[in-house]
Amino acid sequence: MNNNRLEQHLADADQPVKDFMAELLETLGKKVSANKDPKLALSYFGAQLEIKLVSFDGMAATSNHNE
Numbered sequence: 001m002n003n004n005r006l007e008q009h010l011a012d013a014d015q016p017v018k019d020f021m022a023e024l025l026e027t028l029g030k031k032v033s034a035n036k037d038p039k040l041a042l043s044y045f046g047a048q049l050e051i052k053l054v055s056f057d058g059m060a061a062t063s064n065h066n067e
Contacts (some may be wrong), residue, residue, distance in 0.1 A: 028053035 010021065028038045028051070038053035 024051065025053070025056070029056065 010017070013021075024040070027040065031038045032053065040051045042049045042051065
């Protein structure tokens with residue numbers, strides 16, 4: 001599955017998925033504001049995922065923050 005298809009799935013998603021994404025972005029944004037590394041580790045169906053905010057509306061989330 002390519003990124004364009006994944007992005008389209010998110011755009012077409014039901015409200016609970018959109019709420020999750022909004023909360024995820026808010027949490028990562030707070031980490032940037034607190035000068036922490038904008039990453040989250042999640043466990044889902046046995047998979048270990050790491051989600052990192054790279055940029056938001058053209059503003060880079062610098063990777064040299066300390067968590």
